[in-house]
Amino acid sequence: MVHALLILLMCQLLGEVSSRALGLPLPGPVLGLLLLLAGFAVFPKLVDLMRPLAQGILGHLSLLFVPAGVGVVGHLDALGGQGVGLFLALVGSTILAIAVGSLSFALVARLTGNTDD
Amino acid sequence: MTEFTEVWSYLSREPLLWLTATLLAYSIGDAAFRASGRKPWVNPVLISVVLLAGILWASGTRYATYFEGAKFVHFLLGPATVALALPLWETRHHVRRAALPILAALFAGSLTAVLSALAIAHSFGISGEVLISLAPKSATAPVALGISEQMGGSPTLTAVLVILTGIIGAIVATPLLNLLGVRDWRARGLAVGVAAHGIGTARAFQVHPVAGAFAGLGMGLNAVLTAFLAPAVLHLFQ
Numbered sequence: 001m002v003h004a005l006l007i008l009l010m011c012q013l014l015g016e017v018s019s020r021a022l023g024l025p026l027p028g029p030v031l032g033l034l035l036l037l038a039g040f041a042v043f044p045k046l047v048d049l050m051r052p053l054a055q056g057i058l059g060h061l062s063l064l065f066v067p068a069g070v071g072v073v074g075h076l077d078a079l080g081g082q083g084v085g086l087f088l089a090l091v092g093s094t095i096l097a098i099a100v101g102s103l104s105f106a107l108v109a110r111l112t113g114n115t116d117d
Numbered sequence: 118m119t120e121f122t123e124v125w126s127y128l129s130r131e132p133l134l135w136l137t138a139t140l141l142a143y144s145i146g147d148a149a150f151r152a153s154g155r156k157p158w159v160n161p162v163l164i165s166v167v168l169l170a171g172i173l174w175a176s177g178t179r180y181a182t183y184f185e186g187a188k189f190v191h192f193l194l195g196p197a198t199v200a201l202a203l204p205l206w207e208t209r210h211h212v213r214r215a216a217l218p219i220l221a222a223l224f225a226g227s228l229t230a231v232l233s234a235l236a237i238a239h240s241f242g243i244s245g246e247v248l249i250s251l252a253p254k255s256a257t258a259p260v261a262l263g264i265s266e267q268m269g270g271s272p273t274l275t276a277v278l279v280i281l282t283g284i285i286g287a288i289v290a291t292p293l294l295n296l297l298g299v300r301d302w303r304a305r306g307l308a309v310g311v312a313a314h315g316i317g318t319a320r321a322f323q324v325h326p327v328a329g330a331f332a333g334l335g336m337g338l339n340a341v342l343t344a345f346l347a348p349a350v351l352h353l354f355q
Contacts, residue, residue: 092234
């Protein structure tokens with residue numbers, strides 16, 4: 001558990017440092033993700049070491065958004081008269097993006113004969 | 118009464134109270150979600166946020182004080198992003214075989230998210246800083262804030278719009294995808310990750326592991342793509 005946590009934090013740390021030092025457009029944690037993927041490819045045994053911790057964190061991913069979510073409430077009144085337009089933009093665009101994205105995937109999968117197992 | 122004041126002044130100085138409150142509110146939200154038979158509109162993030170906001174308001178606590186405790190939970194967003202490497206690795210055979218559908222869904226979904234959001238907001242007369250702040254709202258929070266700042270938007274407003282997008286996506290995804298008749302877990306997950314980042318990904322993991330892994334992939338890829346797409350599409354509305 002401690003080793004898994006150490007590896008996770010080291011990947012993030014290396015990601016943050018290289019993202020800032022090299023001025024990359026990718027945020028540190030995403031680079032950390034790529035580093036860990038590379039780690040899995042080089043040392044396949046790492047997967048079993050990381051699994052309990054990673055599954056534990058990802059199993060409660062929703063929890064991690066709560067603190068930022070509470071911050072939203074303080075800003076709701078700041079949206080003022082533009083609230084309705086913004087809300088409709090968020091709802092409309094999210095529905096359209098999910099619909100277009102999933103149908104594009106299904107269409108291209110069918111065209112290329114790439115079906116789910 | 119003095120005793121209560123003393124206890125309260127201790128609690129309000131320490132992170133313990135708000136860290137505990139955050140976990141408690143989430144437990145209640147998660148229990149409600151399970152009790153409902155995992156209905157998408159009983160969203161644990163939304164329930165916890167409403168509960169905590171009510172408590173903060175009733176106790177006259179500032180968000181900065183709350184965040185002193187909640188930051189320990191917030192911090193884990195970074196390690197959780199790194200941990201997404203595990204489901205990606207375990208579904209790598211799916212991912213490699215589905216490269217073309219993934220790219221198609223990524224470009225179509227990401228472009229639709231930015232373009233339709235700006236078009237709808239624009240039709241309501243929204244412009245300037247607010248419109249800029251809306252452009253990257255489907256990308257994961259740290260990336261969206263960076264993009265917003267770079268283009269001259271307001272990072273705080275972007276944070277609000279990102280979180281709301283995630284909650285909306287988590288609520289509408291299952292009924293919408295059922296209505297559309299999309300049964301492929303890969304298509305469902307990827308589209309939700311592209312449109313509704315980490316909150317959508319969290320929802321996808323609740324539904325199916327393959328959907329979760331593809332949502333994580335969609336979120337990661339869209340973080341990069343939005344950095345290029347958002348400024349280009351925004352140009353059309355200025």
